[in-house]
Amino acid sequence: MTQPGLSDRHDVELAALAAASDRRAFGELVRRHSSTVRALLRRMGAQPSLADDIAQDAFILAYERCTEFRGEGTFAAWVKRIAARLYLKRREKEARYVSEDSAEDQVSSVDPLGRFDLDAALQTLSEAERLCVSLGHGAGMTHPEIAAALNLPLGTVKSHVKRGLDKLRQILNPGAGETGRDSHVG
Template structure:
């Protein structure tokens, strides 16, 4: 008997279309955790994310015969999950109440992409809460791009393939999303910067 767990993704998908009952289950087992992370951070609600992920797996199960092989299977699966999340948000007008976890990544958003996190615990908590609130205001397309790039760390070119848009579009959505976040978190960035102290006319006493 074949060791299904050792087969590459593309072979598993092919075998699924040929009637192998084990193949799609192995794909789900292999990628479920990462796809769940995308869903829950995009929707911010575990129950909604679970439903969206289930919708996505059903869609992938049924659409496997249309997979053309011009991208990785993981990219194809991620695209289906993101679309399922966006469809659910459009249908139900869902706005995530509280993105789950990732406070450190939210701090990174607050302080500027790739520029570090707030150093003190109180600041980190404040940053996370403020960014969570600001994320509620972002359009769906900007939010999904920021989740994938800034929170989950996907390369921009991979996100472009997942969202089926140009690389420049991903960069633009991220830039616009960060710009919309900035007014809500600018005070956190300022607080994290060391104040400039002039050496002229210093009135402090020396001990």
């Protein structure tokens, strides 16, 4: 009698198999979640090639630590947190070599058909706002976790998240602020 295919199994079951050194099971997890991990890293500000590299490193680390995944949250959220932390460490390590441009490029976040582009809208935020919003809403981190990861006071993180979300609301739904309506972004 044959076992169900790996694609039919739940992430928690695949993670348990991977913890027992089943590389095919972990490969299925990578197949399922690699694009969302790379997308989070790009939204945090990583260039595509760097996002690919960090995503790969995150999955390698996740495989090595698969026994630590308890299934209390989703596997996707767990591996996104690993990737986000790796990106922040890389940013911190390279910060001394990178100088920021004073002029930021304005990116259109609405296409001709009126659809919005969240990635373009995120690029209009300050780096701190983009990181805080991406970590909170993309990686599922709490405000205290973001504060610890970025080494910022909790109040500062909350301010960055609030300002970032307010700016995104204005960019993605410009009429909402004028009429008093509020839309949910995230």
